[in-house]
Amino acid sequence: MTTERNECVARRQSGRRAQGELENEVLTALRSASQPVTAAYVHQRVGRGLAYTTVITTLTRLQAKGAVERQRAGRAFEWTAVADEAGLAALRMRRLLDAETDREGVLARFVTALLPDDGQLLRGLLARTDEAEG
Structure with missing residues (x-):
């Protein structure tokens, strides 16, 4: 059994995603949209049992990392990806290096x-x- 398959089986058994997986799913949902989207849009695409607040928290963390931007749209925010998965990994690497x-x-x-x-x-x-x- 491959390592990737082992991780998928373990995740299904534990109900948890691998580290960074939710952030990647959120970025994928944002990049697939043709325009800025709401957290509700993202939640519909990656929700699968997640609390709406978890999606908001993930978007906020991605914003703090510089991977997404938000703009006010009425009473809500609309979100846009500014980094792809490779960009997010590079941001993580840079943050780790900066901490040393x-x-x-x-x-x-x-x-x-x-x-x-x-x-x-x-x-x-x-x-x-x-x-x-x-």
């Missing part, structure tokens, strides 16, 4: 732990960034 006092140590450990293909990908991305800045 030894940035160099953390980055060095991260880079040395990369798989060879990921290391090559990172070098290519850094080279492109250097070219764009230079």
